[in-house]
Amino acid sequence: MVRVKSVKVDGEGIHVFNSAIYIFESSAGITLELDLIVSEVAVKKYKKEETLIIEIELEDGRIINSIMHVKILSGGLPQLNLFCELDAIDEYEDFHRVNENDSWFPNIEEGITIEEIRKVEMPDEDISLKLKLPIDQVEWLKAQKKASLNELFKEFICDFRKKQDLK
Incomplete structure (x- = not known):
């Protein structure tokens, strides 16, 4: 199974808590998919982007550079789904393949909590308070x-x- 060592977005490294990289086969075509558990700060930063320049370093030393589309997966832990269409899949033969009709998808949330993520990068939120004071x-x-x-x-x-x- 192919494993991700590191990910850079637009040349900047991001903290990845867990990930899965695989080939997704559907009636629309074949895509390279990268699912990432990241911080809430990273999701907020990239949620309005349509495409990003991604550099993926695999544990076996291979590097994949691609312009990938971004989807934010809601519910559960903060996640990014990055994907790009593939014409030739020869260099991805050792990647796990998922078909649109499969019931199995990688579960990258297992064993990770939001508290662990926030220990690494705590998001700040604006808040307005209405108080009655002297x-x-x-x-x-x-x-x-x-x-x-x-x-x-x-x-x-x-x-x-x-x-x-x-x-």
Whole structure:
């Protein structure tokens, strides 16, 4: 079975938690498919792209360079599905083949959790809060810089969660 060693997207290496590379055969044609478990940050970065320049290094030393289409697979762990059409499949004879009528597809989520992924790369999200506070606290909050408030709330939430865990 062919295994992926590393993946570069537009020349930049990305952290891959698990992957599967295979040939997909359908009535529409034959494609090279690369399924990747990546971070939520990577999915967010590439979800609006239609195609990417991909460099795949296989464990046996082979390198595949291709322009591949991008699909974001929803549900479960953050995943990218990259694929490109193939005309000749001679150099891919040792790749696993999946037919559109098969019930088997590679399960790359097994043994990985979202918590493990977030230990490597934690996404940041914007949030808006509506609070009712005394005017002097509101004035103080408005006078602070966004970066300072972000740090303040991160520390507050961490401390609060620790206290909750002790109860």
